[in-house]
Amino acid sequence: MKYDFDDIADRSIDNARKWDKKIVNKKFPGIADDFIPLWIADMDFKAAPEIRNALTKMSENGAYGYTYPTEKWFQSVIDWQDKKHNNHVEKDWITLGYGTVPNMHYLVQALTEPEDYIIMNTPVYGPFAYAAEHNNRKVITVPLILKGDRYYLDFNKLEDEMKAKHPKILMFCSPHNPSGRIWSQDELIKVAQLCLDNDVVLVSDEVHSEHIMEGEFISALRLPEKYMGNLVMFTSPNKAFNLGGLKLSYSIIPSEKLRNALRKQYLKNSVTSPNVPGQIAMTTAYNDCGEWLLQCESYIKENLNIFEKSINKDFPEWKLLKMESSYLPWIDVSESGFDMHTIANNMAINAGVVVGIGDDYVADADDFLRFNLGTSAKLIQESMDRMAVEWRRMKSNK
Numbered sequence: 113m114k115y116d117f118d119d120i121a122d123r124s125i126d127n128a129r130k131w132d133k134k135i136v137n138k139k140f141p142g143i144a145d146d147f148i149p150l151w152i153a154d155m156d157f158k159a160a161p162e163i164r165n166a167l168t169k170m171s172e173n174g175a176y177g178y179t180y181p182t183e184k185w186f187q188s189v190i191d192w193q194d195k196k197h198n199n200h201v202e203k204d205w206i207t208l209g210y211g212t213v214p215n216m217h218y219l220v221q222a223l224t225e226p227e228d229y230i231i232m233n234t235p236v237y238g239p240f241a242y243a244a245e246h247n248n249r250k251v252i253t254v255p256l257i258l259k260g261d262r263y264y265l266d267f268n269k270l271e272d273e274m275k276a277k278h279p280k281i282l283m284f285c286s287p288h289n290p291s292g293r294i295w296s297q298d299e300l301i302k303v304a305q306l307c308l309d310n311d312v313v314l315v316s317d318e319v320h321s322e323h324i325m326e327g328e329f330i331s332a333l334r335l336p337e338k339y340m341g342n343l344v345m346f347t348s349p350n351k352a353f354n355l356g357g358l359k360l361s362y363s364i365i366p367s368e369k370l371r372n373a374l375r376k377q378y379l380k381n382s383v384t385s386p387n388v389p390g391q392i393a394m395t396t397a398y399n400d401c402g403e404w405l406l407q408c409e410s411y412i413k414e415n416l417n418i419f420e421k422s423i424n425k426d427f428p429e430w431k432l433l434k435m436e437s438s439y440l441p442w443i444d445v446s447e448s449g450f451d452m453h454t455i456a457n458n459m460a461i462n463a464g465v466v467v468g469i470g471d472d473y474v475a476d477a478d479d480f481l482r483f484n485l486g487t488s489a490k491l492i493q494e495s496m497d498r499m500a501v502e503w504r505r506m507k508s509n510k
């Protein structure tokens with residue numbers, strides 16, 4: 113390997129929330145100092161050396177003034193979407209934003225009125241609901257159907273809710289967080305058709321599309337032309353290249369009407385120029401770091417192997433859903449004899465391993481835990497070993 117993923121970054125320098133003792137201690141009072149955080153979804157790997165070099169050059173130059181989205185940045189997005197995802201994107205369709213979550217908030221403000229409904233398949237990433245609730249809009253949740261180790265969309269319920277409550281937007285997570293499920297072309301077409309038939313704008317959040325463990329990711333931008341007028345695609349390099357703190361993202365919106373509505377909302381809030389390191393890092397990631405991303409993906413696959421082996425051997429009562437993308441395994445503990453809070457609490461306090469709890473995912477995740485494989489193989493192995501000891505203790509004390 114050209115890049116060393118065993119050599120993780122010192123996360124105290126960027127004040128990483130997931131490693132912050134004060135924050136973790138609030139959630140799990142009394143946690144030991146040597147805890148391993150497998151919760152918040154950023155990775156501990158150092159960013160690609162190409163990105164670090166570009167930021168060092170910028171830093172040493174010493175100028176961080178007002179800027180604008182450059183031609184080079186637009187071209188890097190067009191090229192990345194083409195070579196990585198087979199997406200044809202025109203420059204006009206791209207709008208720079210300050211993060212996918214802020215983008216969702218602005219879009220809700222742009223396309224809906226207070227008390228309007230926004231629909232989503234649950235469980236799903238918490239901020240999907242915040243974008244509605246923070247703006248006094250109402251949320252319709254349509255539970256995903258769990259069959260075996262995969263989620264499926266409930267098209268009948270989606271359609272019923274669309275017809276009954278006339279939501280304005282479907283917030284769609286593709287690939288799905290939590291779980292990593294990749295939606296097939298047929299599934300995407302059914303979703304897009306339902307949206308079109310019921311006058312619901314399809315918002316496809318594709319931030320988890322860059323690390324693929326199994327199968328093929330298909331962007332909503334690859335759907336037939338007739339769906340393009342009703343589509344907003346949000347993404348960023350933040351998950352893939354670990355740039356979340358740089359707070360940059362973008363939308364791709366083929367419809368002039370929809371993108372002008374979002375841009376008008378930007379104008380009202382003076383969302384204009386990018387931050388300097390964000391633009392440099394994103395451009396470098398897309399132009400020069402494809403190989404780093406592939407090696408990162410391989411490293412995560414190895415971590416998934418370690419994780420899966422340990423689940424099969426030491427946690428037979430836990431069910432790992434098939435993780436087709438990203439680095440965040442999702443575990444069903446409904447058959448384990450313990451509730452998710454008890455498990456998470458015991459793992460934090462007695463094993464010193466902090467995991468994500470189903471509560472964070474809008475709805476329909478009462479028996480789930482989420483883990484984070486974006487760290488060194490050594491820490492993954494140590495977490496699993498520590499948790500196995502605690503799990504045996506919990507079961508024997510029952």
Ligand SMILES: Cc1ncc(COP(=O)(O)O)c(C=O)c1O
Pocket residue numbers: 153210211212213214237285289317319320347348350351356360361
């Ligand atoms: C589904 C989903 N969308 C968006 C984000 C955040 O994206 P960004 O860093 O571009 O704001 C996350 C982060 O965990 C996510 O899981």
